[in-house]
Every structure is written in structure tokens, then in C-alpha cells.
Amino acid sequence: MDENGLCIIRCDPPVNGSDSFVFQPDVIASWKALLGLASTREAIAAIMQGREDTSRYDPKTGRGVWTGAFEALESALADSATDVSMLASDGEILDDPLTAARNKTREGMSLPVMSNETDARMRAALTSDGSGVEASSGIDVACTQDVDGLDDFLSDESSQAMLDECEERFFESLMPRQSQR
Template sequence: MSATFEQDANGLCIIRCDPPVNGSDSFVFTPEVIASWKALLGLASTREAVAAIMQGREDTSRYDPKTGRGVWTGAFEALESALADSATGVSMLAADGEVLDDPLTAARNKTREGMSLPVMSNDIDVRMRAALTMDGSGVEASSGIDVACTQDIEGLDAFLEDESSQAMLDECEERFYESLMPRQSQQN
């Protein structure tokens, strides 16, 4: 496969593939999409988000035109709820690090299924969290998304390793989470 990555003057991330990957010869998305996919699907890295974008295919039969609910709705709601719970001090982790009955992982898995992506077991979730907390371990955390399609994309590694790109992606992620955090009502 021959593939290239570039970020254009408008900030759009563009991947061109020859031959096509998953039926597409190009993928165009914003850095905000990377942040939202990471959060909503429980992805471990930006590379995993790019791989998921390239591999995911939405099951549009799951869209309900009467309610407007689709594949992503449950993940948004579960993440909002988890953020509200964390803001009030409720934890989904047991003292030994085991993930308790986690509605967020369940909602993420329903979205993953709806996007034709592999689901995450609680075991994978626990291992991923442990790998993410290890500093300098050299272990790349994975939530189960096959990142092989991203390994030979010319320009992607430079983007992922660039400090200004990382800062921009961190800002996108921060804004995404802020948009879902509960708002305190203002009392006059």
C-alpha cells in the first residue's frame, strides 16, 4: 500500500491511499474528529484513532429518523454520564484496579459494533489503562484496533511526533471533554 498524510492550510488531515483502504482512496477529517473518536470509542492513542477512522464503517440501519438516535448517541450519553459521575466523585474502578460494571465501556462497544470495529473486553480495558499509566515503558497501549494500516503512511509519524501537533490534539481533546462536562447552573 502507498499512502500519504498531510495537514492542509485549513487544518484538515488528509490521507490518500493507493490501493484504497476499506473502499476509500482518501480520508479527510479534522483534528477534532480524532479527539472525539478517541473519547467516544475508548481509544488508547492518536494512531488508533486514525486507524479506526480508516477502518470504521457506520451501520446506517441503526439510525432512527424519528428520534435522531444513531450509532454514536449511546457513547455520547454514557461519556456525559461518566464525566458527571467523575465530577461528583463516583469511580468505576475497584481498589484493585478492576473495572466495575462499566456502562461507558458497554456503550463504547455498542458504538464500535455499529462502526464495524472490534469491541473491548473489560480485560483489554484494564490492560489499556495500566499501559497508559506507565511512563516510558515503551509499551504502546491498544484498545484492540488494528493499527497496521497506519504503519506505512508517509508523513503520519512526523505528524504524531511533532510537538505542535500534539499540543493542538491535546487542545482538541480538552475542548471535546469540556463540551460534555456538566454545567453548573448559575444562581442569581
């Protein structure tokens, strides 16, 4: 992070033809939520590797690669009061529109999609007893291994607190609002 609060990643060798990436920390929170990513490292790797298919943008409606994921997440959050799990007892994901929308967005960003098996494994790892298994939604994080300072950033408590605040703000922005009558 620089003094302006921006995440600056410099990489050698370049990833997707770029040797640096600059973004606000809020981007990490939104990518994690919209793409169903398991970790901050995975979100940073997705940001570095993602390439938006701009041919999927419809100028008449304003719909693009990200629109369906936003709508599905908003819908899931609106329905969250029912507390229904989409994970069957055998680990199979039930008919989950959020995963389907996330996969369409992943496709539109040239990122790997999640199979039901991957999604089930990831959810199980995220809810496990801390067995040390790092959850993955299928994003290759190898490009983040040699990024100077990234491990320190990811293990720093103040960085984690800041990222948690970004995540809270992102989800809050999508939560249904009570109508003012």
C-alpha cells in the same frame, strides 16, 4: 495537515474502498473519547476502518450509533467529581456503563469491541511508568504504517499541542454547565 487545518490521509492500498480520508483534527479527539481509544494513531486507524451501520439510525428519535457513547461519556463526566475508579484492584473492570456504551458504538461502526481484559490492560498501560508498552484498545493500526507523513505528524510537538487543544474543547463541550439563575 493542509493549509486549511484538515487532516488528509492518502493510502495505498485503499482501506474500506477509499484511498483518502479528510477530516478535521477535532474528529480525532471525539473518536478517542467516544470509543475509548488509546492513541492518536489508533483513532486515525479507527476513522479509516470504521463503517457506520446506518440501519441503527432512528429518524423518529434522532438516535444513532454514536448517541449512547455521547450520553455515557456525559454521564461519566457529570459523575467525575466523585472520583470513583471502575478498575478493581485485580484489574477487572467493574460494571462500567461507559465501556458498554463504547462497545455498542464500536459494533455500530464495524470496529472490534473491548473485552474487560483488553480495557484493563489498556488502562494499566496508560497509567504505567512509561515502560514503552503502547496501549491498544484492539483497533488494528497496520493500515496507518505506510501513510506518508503520519509519523512526523504524530511526533511533532505543535501537532500534539493542537490535538490536546482539540481534546480539551471536546471534553469541555460535554461537561455539565452551571445553571444560570
